[in-house]
Amino acid sequence: MKAPVVEERGVVVIGGGPAGLAAALGARRAGAEDVLVLEREHRLGGILPQCIHDGFGLFLYKETISGPEYAERLAEDAVREGVLAETGAMVLDLTPDRLLRVNSAGGYRLIKAGAVVLAMGCRERTREMIEIPGTRPAGIFTAGSAQNLVNLQNLRIGNEVVILGSGDIGLIMARRLTFEGMKVRGVFELMPWPNGLERNVRQCLRDFGIPLELSSTVVEVRGRDRVAGVVTARVDEFFRPVAGTEREVACDTLLLSVGLIPENELSKRAGVELSPLTGGAVVDETLMTSVPGIFSCGNVLHIHDVADWASFEGFEAGRHAAGFLVCGAAAxxxxxxxxxxxxxxxxxxxxxxxxxxxxxxxxxxxxxxxxxxxxxxxxxxxxxxxxxxxxxxxxxxxxxxxxxxxxxxxxxxxxx
Ligand SMILES: Cc1cc2nc3c(=O)[nH]c(=O)nc-3n(C[C@H](O)[C@H](O)[C@H](O)COP(=O)(O)OP(=O)(O)OC[C@H]3O[C@@H](n4cnc5c(N)ncnc54)[C@H](O)[C@@H]3O)c2cc1C
Structure with missing residues (x-):
């Protein structure tokens, strides 16, 4: 049988979000001639195209712009500066010696990279992960998937909403759904403090009179075909529901904004050491992981509250990946x-x-x-x-x- 052809590449970046695009730019600006971004979706920008609110780019562009504008600027810079960006290209596997198995429009292929930058972002925690008891009706969404349905697919996801968790995505969705004519009954947060940025609590909840209940949680989902309500309760200092504080809140939709998990399945395949504290790779000051020539940046490394920080980290990871092509890893x-x-x-x-x-x-x-x-x-x-x-x-x-x-x-x- 004929051995498969292996494509030789310089710096290969996995993921075309703000971290990945910035990494590609960082590598090009540091002199790498051949820089390839592989993005599984059919557009560049990662999570940003669905973040249609403004508030992005204050540090990188010195102005606040929307997520899609931010993604467009970075993608245009990358292409103008000679980065090759392939969409619809899913990386299926990565080995410690930087062999990538990729499924893309041209079919299945193998790529051998001189250096790799991991920039695969994160995914949301689900109802199963936090084990909310009750029935299993329709109408339960993670906040990011609700954002995708409303902002990119123009769908209405319900009428009356309860949001569990005060992470930034949940806060932003509380305001967004209010704009869409839905009634947000309240945001319930397990911790005694909000989990999102103070500016989001102010601009997305307080300005719209949406209640935020701290030290509380959802202890039961009700409804058969569609959510008919949830039961909330206060929690004690050990996060245990306090008996007698249960309250039924009528709603047809439950949104979960209960944490993000760095998407490190490929990193594990490559033998990259992960930190139990961040869920991302253990890196040194060059953002190189425990596997020489594999670098990490953005939400796959640790969860960022601001896209600019993910981009700045990307520039650095890309710069060092370009350096690795020339000098290898420092001993x-x-x-x-x-x-x-x-x-x-x-x-x-x-x-x-x-x-x-x-x-x-x-x-x-x-x-x-x-x-x-x-x-x-x-x-x-x-x-x-x-x-x-x-x-x-x-x-x-x-x-x-x-x-x-x-x-x-x-x-x-x-x-x-
Ligand atoms: C809903 C939401 C609202 C936000 N609001 C703000 C805000 O107002 N202001 C702000 O500054 N920041 C905001 N942020 C934070 C900011 O968007 C993130 O910090 C930033 O997007 C992280 O960038 P990233 O490139 O690491 O990840 P992502 O943007 O998630 O990009 C990762 C990319 O990798 C791709 N990928 C993953 N695995 C593979 C694979 N195997 N093969 C190929 N491609 C792959 C994914 O498809 C994705 O495109 C928000 C984030 C979210 C989720």
């Missing part, structure tokens, strides 16, 4: 970067020993006011960073820069 001792008190995760998780100008992204575990963020040496206790923050919330990713060279493992913490 030498590494330091580890770990989260300490009130820090949920910190990224990157590793860096070359002696690296200076390290930029770290982190999220806190609980809201905090007037707290110090510190980075301390694990061996010597030396201070590498110390700054007081007026306000920190889990929904907003923070970035800090360590100017000193780091020659030992460090811990990033947030304390009084």
């Amino acid at each position: 030498g001792p590494r330091v580890r970067i770990t989260p300490g008190e009130n820090v949920r995760y910190v990224l990157p998780q590793a860096a070359a020993s002696g690296a200076a100008g390290l930029e770290l992204s982190f999220r806190v575990t609980a809201p905090a006011r007037g707290m110090w963020v510190t980075a301390r040496g694990a061996a010597t206790g030396a201070s590498y960073y110390r700054k007081k923050f007026a306000r920190l919330v889990p929904s907003e990713m923070q970035k800090i820069k360590i100017r000193k060279a780091v020659g030992e493992d460090i811990e990033v913490a947030c304390h009084g």
Whole structure:
């Protein structure tokens, strides 16, 4: 039997969302001649084409534009600057030595990449994952799929809605469905604080008089063919429903905005080490994963609240992937970067020993006011960073820069 032809490529980016397009641009601008983006959908832009609200691009373009405009600008730049972008191209498999199995318009093919950037985004948590009891009627949607149906397919998804979870997508959909003439009965959030950005709570709920109930959840779905209502309840500090606080809320639609999961099935196939804290790859300061030549950025690496951060991370991953084509991976001792008190995760998780100008992204575990963020040496206790923050919330990713060279493992913490 004839051996299949293997197409040789330079930098291959998996996913054509803001992170992937920026990675492709970053690679081109750093001198990579052959840069290919593979996108499974029939358009570029990732999740952005369905985000028709504005609020994108404040940091990258210094103005606020809608998601589709943002996607169009990045895609146009990529094509103008010589990136080859293929839509309808689904990557089915990736090996540790960067062999990709791809299904595209031309059929099934094999591609051998000099470097790979993972930019596959994320998916939403579903009802099954959070195990809401009750019947299984129609009318239950994840917030992102409801957004797709309403904004891209012009469908009406119901009349009276309850939203479980106050993530940004749920908040944005509360306002969107109100514009569409639906009645949003309330947003119910398990945590004692909102999970989305403060500006979204203000602009999407408060401005429209939509109630937000914190420390509460949906404990039962009712209805046979279609949702007829849900039962909500308050929860205690261990997130257990408090008996006697149940309340029936009539509705025909339940939207779930209960978390996003980085889409790392291909990363696992390639043997990439994943972090239990982020659900994404463990990376170093070049955004390279544990597998040499495979880089990661955007929502597949960790969930971003703002598309600009996913794009900036993409530019960096692409730049380093282009560097890998020329120099390979740097050898030498590494330091580890770990989260300490009130820090949920910190990224990157590793860096070359002696690296200076390290930029770290982190999220806190609980809201905090007037707290110090510190980075301390694990061996010597030396201070590498110390700054007081007026306000920190889990929904907003923070970035800090360590100017000193780091020659030992460090811990990033947030304390009084
Ligand atoms: C509903 C919603 C509203 C938002 N609102 C805002 C906002 O107002 N302002 C803001 O700044 N940010 C907002 N964000 C956040 C922002 O959109 C994300 O941070 C950003 O889209 C992440 O970019 P990404 O490229 O990592 O992932 P995505 O945009 O999800 O792109 C990933 C791409 O990879 C492709 N892919 C996955 N697997 C494969 C495969 N095997 N083969 C080929 N292709 C593959 C997918 O089809 C997808 O196109 C919002 C996000 C959502 C979901």
